[in-house]
Amino acid sequence: MASRKKEKRQLILEAALQVIAEHGYHQAQVSRIAKEAGVADGTIYLYFKNKEDILVSLFQDRLGDLVARFHESIRDTDSADEALRKICELHYSELESNVALAYVTQIELRQSSLELRKAIGEVVKTYIQLIENVLRQGIEEGLFRADLDVKLTRLLLFGGMDEVVTSWLIAGRKYSLAAQVEKTLEFFLRGLRA
Amino acid sequence: MASRKKEKRQLILEAALQVIAEHGYHQAQVSRIAKEAGVADGTIYLYFKNKEDILVSLFQDRLGDLVARFHESIRDTDSADEALRKICELHYSELESNVALAYVTQIELRQSSLELRKAIGEVVKTYIQLIENVLRQGIEEGLFRADLDVKLTRLLLFGGMDEVVTSWLIAGRKYSLAAQVEKTLEFFLRGLRA
Amino acid sequence: MASRKKEKRQLILEAALQVIAEHGYHQAQVSRIAKEAGVADGTIYLYFKNKEDILVSLFQDRLGDLVARFHESIRDTDSADEALRKICELHYSELESNVALAYVTQIELRQSSLELRKAIGEVVKTYIQLIENVLRQGIEEGLFRADLDVKLTRLLLFGGMDEVVTSWLIAGRKYSLAAQVEKTLEFFLRGLRA
Amino acid sequence: MASRKKEKRQLILEAALQVIAEHGYHQAQVSRIAKEAGVADGTIYLYFKNKEDILVSLFQDRLGDLVARFHESIRDTDSADEALRKICELHYSELESNVALAYVTQIELRQSSLELRKAIGEVVKTYIQLIENVLRQGIEEGLFRADLDVKLTRLLLFGGMDEVVTSWLIAGRKYSLAAQVEKTLEFFLRGLRA
DNA sequence: AATGAATGAGTATTCATTCAT
DNA sequence: CATGAATGAATACTCATTCAT
Numbered sequence: 074m075a076s077r078k079k080e081k082r083q084l085i086l087e088a089a090l091q092v093i094a095e096h097g098y099h100q101a102q103v104s105r106i107a108k109e110a111g112v113a114d115g116t117i118y119l120y121f122k123n124k125e126d127i128l129v130s131l132f133q134d135r136l137g138d139l140v141a142r143f144h145e146s147i148r149d150t151d152s153a154d155e156a157l158r159k160i161c162e163l164h165y166s167e168l169e170s171n172v173a174l175a176y177v178t179q180i181e182l183r184q185s186s187l188e189l190r191k192a193i194g195e196v197v198k199t200y201i202q203l204i205e206n207v208l209r210q211g212i213e214e215g216l217f218r219a220d221l222d223v224k225l226t227r228l229l230l231f232g233g234m235d236e237v238v239t240s241w242l243i244a245g246r247k248y249s250l251a252a253q254v255e256k257t258l259e260f261f262l263r264g265l266r267a
Numbered sequence: 268m269a270s271r272k273k274e275k276r277q278l279i280l281e282a283a284l285q286v287i288a289e290h291g292y293h294q295a296q297v298s299r300i301a302k303e304a305g306v307a308d309g310t311i312y313l314y315f316k317n318k319e320d321i322l323v324s325l326f327q328d329r330l331g332d333l334v335a336r337f338h339e340s341i342r343d344t345d346s347a348d349e350a351l352r353k354i355c356e357l358h359y360s361e362l363e364s365n366v367a368l369a370y371v372t373q374i375e376l377r378q379s380s381l382e383l384r385k386a387i388g389e390v391v392k393t394y395i396q397l398i399e400n401v402l403r404q405g406i407e408e409g410l411f412r413a414d415l416d417v418k419l420t421r422l423l424l425f426g427g428m429d430e431v432v433t434s435w436l437i438a439g440r441k442y443s444l445a446a447q448v449e450k451t452l453e454f455f456l457r458g459l460r461a
Numbered sequence: 462m463a464s465r466k467k468e469k470r471q472l473i474l475e476a477a478l479q480v481i482a483e484h485g486y487h488q489a490q491v492s493r494i495a496k497e498a499g500v501a502d503g504t505i506y507l508y509f510k511n512k513e514d515i516l517v518s519l520f521q522d523r524l525g526d527l528v529a530r531f532h533e534s535i536r537d538t539d540s541a542d543e544a545l546r547k548i549c550e551l552h553y554s555e556l557e558s559n560v561a562l563a564y565v566t567q568i569e570l571r572q573s574s575l576e577l578r579k580a581i582g583e584v585v586k587t588y589i590q591l592i593e594n595v596l597r598q599g600i601e602e603g604l605f606r607a608d609l610d611v612k613l614t615r616l617l618l619f620g621g622m623d624e625v626v627t628s629w630l631i632a633g634r635k636y637s638l639a640a641q642v643e644k645t646l647e648f649f650l651r652g653l654r655a
Numbered sequence: 656m657a658s659r660k661k662e663k664r665q666l667i668l669e670a671a672l673q674v675i676a677e678h679g680y681h682q683a684q685v686s687r688i689a690k691e692a693g694v695a696d697g698t699i700y701l702y703f704k705n706k707e708d709i710l711v712s713l714f715q716d717r718l719g720d721l722v723a724r725f726h727e728s729i730r731d732t733d734s735a736d737e738a739l740r741k742i743c744e745l746h747y748s749e750l751e752s753n754v755a756l757a758y759v760t761q762i763e764l765r766q767s768s769l770e771l772r773k774a775i776g777e778v779v780k781t782y783i784q785l786i787e788n789v790l791r792q793g794i795e796e797g798l799f800r801a802d803l804d805v806k807l808t809r810l811l812l813f814g815g816m817d818e819v820v821t822s823w824l825i826a827g828r829k830y831s832l833a834a835q836v837e838k839t840l841e842f843f844l845r846g847l848r849a
Numbered sequence: 850a851a852t853g854a855a856t857g858a859g860t861a862t863t864c865a866t867t868c869a870t
Numbered sequence: 871c872a873t874g875a876a877t878g879a880a881t882a883c884t885c886a887t888t889c890a891t
Binding site for chain 4: 571572574609614617620621623624627631644645651
C-alpha cells in the first residue's frame with residue numbers, strides 16, 4: 074500500500090517534470106500534469122497540497138537526490154582537489170544525462186513563485202555549503218591558499234558551473250558538457266592552489 | 268516633440284523599475300506602472316507595444332547603458348588584467364550603488380517570459396563577449412594562458428560574478444560588494460595567468 | 462440485523478447533527494460526517510441515497526419526534542388554551558434543552574437546498590396543522606373568537622415562536638427561553654380569546 | 656459621470672435580483688448576472704469587490720430603502736396603533752407588489768454565506784427596533800399594556816408577519832397578501848391593548 | 850457489509866489590452 | 871496626444887459519489 078502510494082506520487086512528479094520540460098512553466102496547468110500522469114485532476118490533490126507543492130516537491134526530490142549523490146561521491150576521495158573534480162564531474166554529467174531535469178531546474182523553475190524559489194534556495198544552499206567544506210578541507214590540507222575567502226569562493230565556483238550549464242542549454246546542447254570538466258577544473262584549481 | 272516623447276518614455280521606464288523593485292515582478296501590473304508614472308493606462312500603449320515591451324526596453328536601456336560603460340571603462344586600460352579589474356570593479360560597484368536596478372535585474376526579471384529572457388540574453392551576451400575580448404587580448408599579450416578556452420572561461424567569469432551579486436542581494440546586502448573585487452580578481456587572475 | 466442497520470443509520474444521523482452543530486452547514490462534508498461516525502465514506506451510501514438524504518432524514522427524524530411529542534402532550538389537555546400552553550412550553554423547552562438540534566434546525570439547515578427546504582416544510586406543516594387544530598378546537602369550545610382566520614393565525618403563532626427561538630440563539634442564549642412562555646401566551650391568548 | 660456610474664451599478668443589482676429570482680441563489684453565477692446586465696464579467700468587478708458584495712449591496716439597497724419607507728410612513732401617524740397599521744400595510748403590500756424582491760429576500764438570500772446573513776441581520780434589526788419603538792410609544796400613550804415585554808413582543812410581531820409572507824410565497828401567491836392586514840392587526844392589537 | 854482511493858464537473862476573479870471620447 | 875471604462879479569456883481546487891477489492 075505504502076509503496077503504491079509512493080509510486081503514484083512519483084508518477085505525478087515525473088509527469089510534472091515532462092510537462093514543464095515540454096511546454097514550459099507557464100503552460101504547466103494542473104490538468105495537463107494530471108492528463109500526462111494518467112490520473113484525474115482531483116487525484117493530484119490526494120498527493121499534493123496544491124500546485125506549488127508539486128513543484129517544490131519535484132525540485133526537492135530530484136535536486137535533493139542529486140545533492141545526496143554529491144555527498145556520496147566525495148566520501149571516498151583522498152584530497153580536496155580530487156573532491157572538487159568529483160563535484161564538477163557530477164555537476165556536468167548528471168545534468169547532461171538528464172536534460173529534462175536540467176531544463177526544468179536551470180530555466181523553467183526559476184520563473185516561479187517566491188515560495189518555490191525559497192525551496193530551491195534551500196537545496197542549492199546545501200550544495201554550496203558542500204563546496205565550502207571542500208574548500209576548507211583543501212586549506213587544511215595545505216593544498217589551497219590559506220588566504221582564500223571560502224564564503225566568496227564557493228559562490229564563484231558554483232556560479233561559474235551554473236552559468237556553463239545554463240549557457241549550454243540555451244545554446245542548444247551542441248557540445249558535450251562533460252568535456253568541459255577538465256578545462257573548468259584547470260581554471261578553478263589554479264585559482265585555489267597555494 | 269521628439270525629446271518630449273523620449274521624456275515620457277523614460278518616465279514610464281523609471282516607473283516600471285520602481286514598481287518592480289518595490290512590489291516584485293508579479294505585482295507589477297500595467298495599471299500600477301501607469302499610476303506610478305502619472306499617466307493613464309492607455310497612454311502606456313502609445314509608447315510601448317505591450318507589457319513585455321516595457322520590460323524588454325527597461326532591461327535593454329539600463330543594461331545597455333551599463334555595458335556601454337563597461338566598454339568605455341576598458342578603453343583606457345593598458346593591459347588585459349587591468350581591463351578585467353575595471354570590469355569587476357564596475358560590475359560590483361554599479362549594482363551596489365543602484366540597488367533597485369540590481370534587484371530588478373538579478374531577481375525579479377529572471378522570473379519572466381521566454382521573450383523577455385531572450386532579450387535579456389542578448390544584452391548579457393554583449394557583456395560576455397566583452398569579457399571574451401579581454402581574455403583574447405590577455406592571451407595575445409602573453410599575460411593569460413594560451414590554452415585557455417575563452418568560450419568556456421568567459422562563462423566561468425560572468426557566472427561567478429553574477430552569483431556573487433545575487434547572493435549578496437538575497438542575503439540582505441549585509442557587506443560591501445565592492446570590497447569583494449580584490450579577492451575575486453585574485454582568484455580569476457590566478458586561473459588565467461600564463 | 463435490522464436493528465443493527467437501524468443503529469448504524471442512527472449513528473450517522475447523530476454524527477451529522479454533531480458536525481453541523483460544530484462546524485456549520487457549509488463545513489459538513491460527507492467525509493467529515495463519516496469520520497465523526499467512525500465509518501468509511503462509502504458506508505454512508507449504504508444507508509442514505511445521497512448527502513441531501515442524510516439531512517432530510519435528520520430533520521424528519523428529529524423534528525418528526527418533536528411533533529409526535531407535541532401530539533402526545535396535548536392529548537391529555539382539557540381545553541384549547543391549555544393545549545396552546547403545552548405547545549408553547551414544549552416549543553421553547555425542547556429547543557432550549559437541545560441546543561445542537563435548535564442550532565441546526567433554526568440556523569444551519571435553513572441555508573440548504575430547495576429539496577431539503579421542501580422536506581423541512583413538510584414537517585413544519587404538520588406542526589402548523591396541529592396548531593390550526595387547536596385553534597379550531599378553541600373556536601368550537603367558544604374559547605376563541607369565531608371570526609378567527611385559522612389559516613392566517615396559525616402562521617402568526619408559529620412565526621412568532623420561531624422568531625423568538627432564532628433570536629435567542631443568535632443573541633447567544635443569554636436568557637431563559639422557557640421563561641418567555643407566560644408572556645408569549647399572554648399575548649397570544651389575548652389575541653385569540655372571544 | 657457619477658450618475659452614469661450609479662446607473663450601471665443599479666443595472667447590475669437589478670440583474671442580480673432578476674437572476675436570483677428566476678434561477679435561485681445557487682444558479683446565480685457572476686457570469687450569468689453579467690450577461691443579464693449586458694456587461695462583461697470583468698465589469699462587475701469595477702463596481703463590486705466580489706460576488707458577496709453584490710448580494711450584500713442588493714440586500715442593503717433594497718431592504719434599506721424599504722426600512723426608510725417604514726420610517727417615513729409612521730412619521731405622520733398620531734397613535735401607536737395607527738403606526739402599527741402602517742407598518743403591517745407596508746410590510747405586506749411592498750412585498751406583494753415586488754415579488755422578485757420578496758422571493759429573493761424571503762427565500763433565496765437566506766441560504767447564503769455567513770457574511771451575507773450578518774448584513775441581512777443588520778438591516779432586519781433596524782426594522783425590529785422600529786417595531787419596538789412603536790410598542791414603547793403605545794405603552795406611553797396608555798394604549799398598550801404597561802406589562803408588555805417589548806423585546807419579546809417585537810419578535811412575535813415581526814416573526815408573525817415574516818412567516819405570513821414566506822408562507823404566501825411558498826404556497827404560490829394564491830391569495831392577496833394585503834387582504835391579510837386587517838386580520839393580522841386585529842390579532843396583534845388585541846394582544847397589545849391595555 | 851464495508852472500505853477509501855479515485856473521479857471530474859463546475860466557477861470566481863485578474864489584468865493586459867482596446868477604443869470611443 | 872491622452873484618457874480610463876470596458877472587455878473576456880483562462881485556471882486551480884473542492885467534494886459528492888462510485889466501485890473494485
